[in-house]
Amino acid sequence: MSLNKERRIGRLAVMMLLDDDKERTLEIVKELGWTTCTGKVGSMEASKVVAAIETAARKNEIVKTGVYREGHALYHAIIEALHGVTRGQVQLGSVLRTVGLSFAIVRGEPYDSSEEGEWIAVSLYGTIGAPMKGAEHETIGLGINHI
Amino acid sequence: MSLNKERRIGRLAVMMLLDDDKERTLEIVKELGWTTCTGKVGSMEASKVVAAIETAARKNEIVKTGVYREGHALYHAIIEALHGVTRGQVQLGSVLRTVGLSFAIVRGEPYDSSEEGEWIAVSLYGTIGAPMKGAEHETIGLGINHI
Amino acid sequence: MSLNKERRIGRLAVMMLLDDDKERTLEIVKELGWTTCTGKVGSMEASKVVAAIETAARKNEIVKTGVYREGHALYHAIIEALHGVTRGQVQLGSVLRTVGLSFAIVRGEPYDSSEEGEWIAVSLYGTIGAPMKGAEHETIGLGINHI
Amino acid sequence: MSLNKERRIGRLAVMMLLDDDKERTLEIVKELGWTTCTGKVGSMEASKVVAAIETAARKNEIVKTGVYREGHALYHAIIEALHGVTRGQVQLGSVLRTVGLSFAIVRGEPYDSSEEGEWIAVSLYGTIGAPMKGAEHETIGLGINHI
Amino acid sequence: MSLNKERRIGRLAVMMLLDDDKERTLEIVKELGWTTCTGKVGSMEASKVVAAIETAARKNEIVKTGVYREGHALYHAIIEALHGVTRGQVQLGSVLRTVGLSFAIVRGEPYDSSEEGEWIAVSLYGTIGAPMKGAEHETIGLGINHI
Amino acid sequence: MSLNKERRIGRLAVMMLLDDDKERTLEIVKELGWTTCTGKVGSMEASKVVAAIETAARKNEIVKTGVYREGHALYHAIIEALHGVTRGQVQLGSVLRTVGLSFAIVRGEPYDSSEEGEWIAVSLYGTIGAPMKGAEHETIGLGINHI
Ligand SMILES: [Mg+2]
Ligand SMILES: [Mg+2]
Ligand SMILES: [Mg+2]
Ligand SMILES: [Mg+2]
Ligand SMILES: [Mg+2]
Ligand SMILES: [Mg+2]
Numbered sequence: 001m002s003l004n005k006e007r008r009i010g011r012l013a014v015m016m017l018l019d020d021d022k023e024r025t026l027e028i029v030k031e032l033g034w035t036t037c038t039g040k041v042g043s044m045e046a047s048k049v050v051a052a053i054e055t056a057a058r059k060n061e062i063v064k065t066g067v068y069r070e071g072h073a074l075y076h077a078i079i080e081a082l083h084g085v086t087r088g089q090v091q092l093g094s095v096l097r098t099v100g101l102s103f104a105i106v107r108g109e110p111y112d113s114s115e116e117g118e119w120i121a122v123s124l125y126g127t128i129g130a131p132m133k134g135a136e137h138e139t140i141g142l143g144i145n146h147i
Numbered sequence: 148m149s150l151n152k153e154r155r156i157g158r159l160a161v162m163m164l165l166d167d168d169k170e171r172t173l174e175i176v177k178e179l180g181w182t183t184c185t186g187k188v189g190s191m192e193a194s195k196v197v198a199a200i201e202t203a204a205r206k207n208e209i210v211k212t213g214v215y216r217e218g219h220a221l222y223h224a225i226i227e228a229l230h231g232v233t234r235g236q237v238q239l240g241s242v243l244r245t246v247g248l249s250f251a252i253v254r255g256e257p258y259d260s261s262e263e264g265e266w267i268a269v270s271l272y273g274t275i276g277a278p279m280k281g282a283e284h285e286t287i288g289l290g291i292n293h294i
Numbered sequence: 295m296s297l298n299k300e301r302r303i304g305r306l307a308v309m310m311l312l313d314d315d316k317e318r319t320l321e322i323v324k325e326l327g328w329t330t331c332t333g334k335v336g337s338m339e340a341s342k343v344v345a346a347i348e349t350a351a352r353k354n355e356i357v358k359t360g361v362y363r364e365g366h367a368l369y370h371a372i373i374e375a376l377h378g379v380t381r382g383q384v385q386l387g388s389v390l391r392t393v394g395l396s397f398a399i400v401r402g403e404p405y406d407s408s409e410e411g412e413w414i415a416v417s418l419y420g421t422i423g424a425p426m427k428g429a430e431h432e433t434i435g436l437g438i439n440h441i
Numbered sequence: 442m443s444l445n446k447e448r449r450i451g452r453l454a455v456m457m458l459l460d461d462d463k464e465r466t467l468e469i470v471k472e473l474g475w476t477t478c479t480g481k482v483g484s485m486e487a488s489k490v491v492a493a494i495e496t497a498a499r500k501n502e503i504v505k506t507g508v509y510r511e512g513h514a515l516y517h518a519i520i521e522a523l524h525g526v527t528r529g530q531v532q533l534g535s536v537l538r539t540v541g542l543s544f545a546i547v548r549g550e551p552y553d554s555s556e557e558g559e560w561i562a563v564s565l566y567g568t569i570g571a572p573m574k575g576a577e578h579e580t581i582g583l584g585i586n587h588i
Numbered sequence: 589m590s591l592n593k594e595r596r597i598g599r600l601a602v603m604m605l606l607d608d609d610k611e612r613t614l615e616i617v618k619e620l621g622w623t624t625c626t627g628k629v630g631s632m633e634a635s636k637v638v639a640a641i642e643t644a645a646r647k648n649e650i651v652k653t654g655v656y657r658e659g660h661a662l663y664h665a666i667i668e669a670l671h672g673v674t675r676g677q678v679q680l681g682s683v684l685r686t687v688g689l690s691f692a693i694v695r696g697e698p699y700d701s702s703e704e705g706e707w708i709a710v711s712l713y714g715t716i717g718a719p720m721k722g723a724e725h726e727t728i729g730l731g732i733n734h735i
Numbered sequence: 736m737s738l739n740k741e742r743r744i745g746r747l748a749v750m751m752l753l754d755d756d757k758e759r760t761l762e763i764v765k766e767l768g769w770t771t772c773t774g775k776v777g778s779m780e781a782s783k784v785v786a787a788i789e790t791a792a793r794k795n796e797i798v799k800t801g802v803y804r805e806g807h808a809l810y811h812a813i814i815e816a817l818h819g820v821t822r823g824q825v826q827l828g829s830v831l832r833t834v835g836l837s838f839a840i841v842r843g844e845p846y847d848s849s850e851e852g853e854w855i856a857v858s859l860y861g862t863i864g865a866p867m868k869g870a871e872h873e874t875i876g877l878g879i880n881h882i
Contacts, residue, residue, distance in 0.1 A: 002281040003274065010285030011165050011272070018158050018165070050390040054424075068429045069557050069587045075424065076517070079382075079389060084231025084288055088676050088814075089825045090383045095814060096785040110284075116510050119284070125158070127150065130789075130810065134149040135803045137257075137266070138157030141231055142287040146510045146587075197684040201718075215723045216851050216881045222718065223811070226676075226683060235382050235520075236531045237677045242520060243491040263804050277495075277516065282509045293804045293881075296575040297568065304579030305459050305566070312452050312459070344831040348865075362870045363704050363734045369865065370664070373823075373830060378525025378582055384824045404578075410657050413578070419452070421444065428443040431551075431560070432451030434583040435525055440657045440734075529667075529823050530678045536667060537638040571642075571663065576656045590869040591862065598873030599753050599860070606746055606753070672819025672876055698872075707872070713746070715738065722737040725845075725854070726745030729819055730875040 009110040013123035016104035034108030042100040044093030077122040077143035084141030101126035120147045156257040160270035163251035181255030182209045189247040191240030224269040224290035231288030248273035267294045303404040307417035310398035328402030336394040338387030371416040371437035378435025395420035414441045450551040454564035457545035475549030483541040485534030518563040518584035525582025542567035561588045597698040601711035604692035622696030623650045630688040632681030665710040665731035672729025689714035708735045744845040748858035751839035769843030777835040779828030812857040812878035819876025836861035855882045
C-alpha cells in the first residue's frame with residue numbers, strides 16, 4: 001500500500017500554489033489523469049474559506065454535487081488544512097485576524113495499489129494576520145482524505 | 148511593513164523540502180544572506196521531533212546557543228508547524244501514530260522595512276500514519292515567528 | 295463511592311434519546327425519583343444549543359433559576375456534551391456546519407453512597423453536517439457533572 | 442442522500458453498548474447485512490484504546506487488513522469517538538485519568554442512495570476518572586466516517 | 589448571587605502565590621473560615637502536577653478522601669488551571685517542555701448568597717520552558733469550580 | 736539567561752491587577768524603567784478583548800504602531816493570556832458566555848543577561864460566565880513573549 005513517489009498528492013497540491021512554474025505542476029497532475037483546481041479567498045470568516053473551496057470543488061467537478069460521501073471527504077480535508085493555517089484554534093475574525101489564501105484541490109490515486117482508490121488533497125497557502133495591511137505572515141495547510 | 152515577494156520566508160522554507168531542485172532554493176536563501184539548514188526525523192514522540200529541530204538549529208548556528216530569546220522564538224515556530232502536521236492534537240504515539248518528516252529552518256528578513264528585523268520559519272513535510280509500513284499519508288506544517 | 299448499575303445517569307440520559315420505547319426509560323428515571331426533560335434544537339450557532347438546553351432545564355425546574363452554582367454545573371455539562379458532538383472545535387456555523395439535535399437532561403443520585411449527592415447528565419443526539427439537506431451524519435455527546 | 446431512519450448506523454452502534462437487550466440490536470444490524478463487533482478495553486493510555494479497536498476491526502474482518510484506505514477511515518472514526526470520551530484533550534494517563542470502555546464497530550450503508558456507499562461507526566461507552574476504584578463517571582463517544 | 593468583593597476566591601488563591609507578604613493573604617483566608625494549602629511541584633509530566641495537587645488537597649483535608657464528588661470538583665479545577673499554564677495543549681514533556689510551579693488550593697464561599705455554597709480555586713504560578721536551566725518564562729493558571 | 740527575581744515581568748503584570756495597592760506595583764515597574772498600562776474591557780466577543788488590548792498598547796506606546804514585529808509579539812501574548820481565561824476553546828459568545836476583564840501590559844527586560852532583550856507580558860483578570868448578572872466566576876490569564 002505504499003505511497004508512490006511520483007504521485008505524492010499532497011506535495012503536488014502544495015506545489016500548485018508555491019511553484020514558480022505552476023503550469024509544470026498542473027501538467028504533472030493532468031498527465032496522471034487526476035482532477036484539480038485552484039482559487040483564491042480572503043476573509044475574516046473561516047466559514048467563507050470553507051465555502052469558497054467547496055464551491056470550487058463542485059464547479060470544477062472534483063467532487064460530485066449531491067453525493068454526501070464526497071462532500072464529507074472534502075469537508076474534513078478542508079478542516080484539516082485549516083488547522084495548519086490557524087495553528088491552535090480554527091478561528092479568524094473571532095480572534096481578530098484575517099487570511100488571504102490561495103487554495104488547490106487535487107483528486108487522484110497516490111498509492112501503488114489500486115485497492116487504495118482515490119484520495120483528495122486540499123492545500124492552502126497565503127498570509128494570516130491583523131486586519132491591517134502588511135501586518136501578516138505566511139501560513140500553510142494541507143488536508144488529505146480518502147474519497 | 149509589507150512582506151517582500153522575493154523574500155517569502157515561509158514559501159522558501161517549504162520549497163527547501165518540496166522542490167525537485169533543492170539546490171536552487173538553497174541558492175536563493177544564501178543569496179539573500181540568510182541562514183538555513185535541513186534535516187530528517189522519524190518518531191512516535193513529538194518531543195523527539197522538537198529536539199531534532201532544536202539541535203539542528205543550534206548546531207548550524209541558526210539560533211544562538213544559550214540565548215533563551217532565540218530558543219523561545221524557535222520553540223513556538225516548531226510547535227506551530229506541528230499543528231499543521233497533527234491537525235488537532237499535537238500528539239503522535241499517544242494516539243498511535245508516527246511521523247517520518249523532513250524539516251527546514253530558515254532565518255532572515257522577509258519584510259521590506261528593516262525595522263521588521265529577523266524572522267524564523269520552520270517547515271515540516273513527510274508522512275503521518277499508523278506504525279505500519281505504508282499506512283500513512285502526507286502532512287505539512289509551517290511555523291513563523293519574529294526572532 | 296461506586297456507580298450504581300441501576301442508576302447509570304449517563305446511560306439513562308442517552309437512552310432518553312435513542313430508545314425506541316422512550317416511555318420505558320422515562321419511567322425508570324421517574325421511579326428513581328429523579329428529574330428529567332427532553333427537547334430539540336437545530337442551529338448553526340452553538341450558543342443557541344446552549345441556550346435551548348439551559349432554558350429547558352430552568353423551565354422544567356431541573357436546575358434552580360437564580361442559583362449560579364446550579365447553572366455552572368449545567369453549563370459545563372453542556373459544553374462537555376458539545377465536545378462529543380463537534381469532535382475537535384466547539385464550532386458550528388463558523389466552520390460551515392449545522393446541527394439538528396435532540397437533548398435530554400437528567401438529574402439524580404447515581405452513586406451508592408449518599409455522600410456523593412446529586413449529579414447532572416446532558417445528552418445530545420442528532421445530525422451534524424453541511425447546511426444542505428441530507429449532507430449530514432449522526433453525532434452524540436454526553437456531559438456529566440456534580441451539582 | 443438522506444439518512445435512512447431504519448439504518449441510523451450511529452444509533453445502532455451506541456445501542457450495541459447501551460441496550461439491555463443487546464441481542465436485539467445485533468439482530469437488526471445483521472438483518473441489514475452489515476458487519477459489526479464489540480469489545481472492551483481499560484487503560485490509562487489512549488494508544489491502547491485505539492489499538493484494541495483497530496485489532497478487533499481487523500480480526501472480525503470489518504476492515505480489510507493491509508488496505509490503508511480502510512484503516513484510515515477507521516482511525517479517524519476512533520479519534521472522533523475519543524473526543525466525546527475525553528471532552529477537550531485526547532489524553533488519559535498524561536492528565537492522570539483512566540478509562541474502562543466498551544466499544545462497538547458497525548459498518549454498513551446508512552443512506553437511501555446506494556451512491557453514498559459504506560460508512561463506519563465507532564461507539565465508546567464506559568467510565569472515565571481517577572486511577573482509583575469508583576472515582577469515575579460515565580462517558581460516551583461516537584465517530585462516523587465514509588469507508 | 590453576586591461575587592463578594594472581600595471573598596474573591598480566585599484572587600486570594602493567586603495572591604497566596606504572588607504576594608510578597610504571603611502571611612497576610614493566608615490570614616485573610618483563615619479569617620474567612622476557609623481552608624487552604626500551598627505546595628510546589630516541578631515536572632515534565634502533567635500527571636505529576638495533577639497528582640501533587642490532589643495529594644496536597646487530601647492531606648490538608650481541603651477535599652474529603654473517598655468522596656468522588658469532591659475529587660471530581662478538584663480535578664476539573666486543576667485541569668482548568670493547567671490550561672492557563674500550557675496555553676493550547678495540556679502537554680509538557682511530550683512537547684519537550686517542563687514546569688516549576690507553586691500551587692495554592694482555596695476552598696470557601698465566595699458568593700453573598702449562602703445558597704451558592706462552597707467553591708474551590710486552584711492557582712498555579714511558576715515557570716515553563718525547555719528542559720535547560722534558565723530557558724523559561726513565567727506562567728499562571730486558575731481553575732474554579734463549585735464543590 | 737536566568738530570570739531575575741526582582742524583574743519577574745509576569746508576576747508584575749498580574750500584580751498590576753490584583754494588588755490592593757496598585758500604585759506600589761506601578762512604581763516598581765516604573766523604577767525598572769519599563770513601560771506599562773492597564774485597562775478594562777467587557778464583551779461577549781473575544782475579538783473585542785483583543786482589540787481593546789492592542790489599542791491600549793499602541794496608544795500608550797508600549798508597542799510601536801506600524802511595526803508588525805511588535806504587533807505580532809503582542810498578539811500572541813494576548814492569545815496566550817486568553818487561553819487561561821477561556822480554558823479550552825478561545826470562545827465567548829459563541830458558547831454563550833461573557834467576560835468582564837481588567838488587563839495590564841508590561842514591557843521590559845526580565846532576564847539578567849542583556850542579550851535576552853525585551854519581553855512583553857499581558858495579564859487578564861476578571862469574571863467569566865453566563866450573560867446574566869452574577870452568574871460568573873473569576874478567571875485569569877497571562878501571556879509572555881519576546882519582543
Ligand atoms: Mg488522516
Ligand atoms: Mg503568528
Ligand atoms: Mg468530569
Ligand atoms: Mg464527519
Ligand atoms: Mg466554570
Ligand atoms: Mg512561550
